[in-house]
Amino acid sequence: MVAHTVVFRVPQWRNDENLARLSERVRMVPLPPRTEHDLRAEAREVRLLEGNGNHCDYLVHLALVTKLPDAEIARYYEFVTVEGVDGAKLSGTVYVNPSGSWREGFKGVIVEFFDGGHEAGFDLRCH
Template identity: 70%
Template structure:
């Protein structure tokens, strides 16, 4: 057997593997971030969507119409100082009803909350006067909280 020495340029070059490991590490970090932080946000958004749907399906009182077709919902810390999730659903309406009557209608509402407890609405009347044809603007809010936040960063 004869051993020969090969020239260094004739030897095959080994590829560096560090770019592969850097990319793999970044991918693992992104997937971990989605699993730990985004999935709880998506779950809370789904709960909020169901609550918004229940508020939207609640019948309007007589002489009342929506001022805005969309119903607004928010997840996060709405009251208190942290480490819990609150859900707030807001609906903007136009009504001819007296202030006390519209307030009584929504205070007696029994919309099912996230954990089955009935929610009543709080009515805020626009103090700036009437809109058109005797209608005045009101905002009705339904608040449900506090709930366990999980890893939803909006609730910490």
């Protein structure tokens, strides 16, 4: 049982910690004006998200509601960078919900920070 924990769980814990740190750096980015967090829809994950295996991808999914025009919110996150898992600079990709939001006068926005292609080790989520 100890060998199983060392071989398989420790790499998962390490990758979970990397994801938590990346998520924290994303959450520290100041929001643009007239924009708020929508905590109901935020997510983060580490696993194989693209490609054919043997690497870990990290994704932080920031959910927002905003009154800004689409182009303005996209431009804001185009120039924002956060430090990725291994120090590379990441910028956000913006997706605007065309059908608005649950709040009157706001529109829903998703900003994704993706950092892919990292060593998987024995983290089975990444194979």
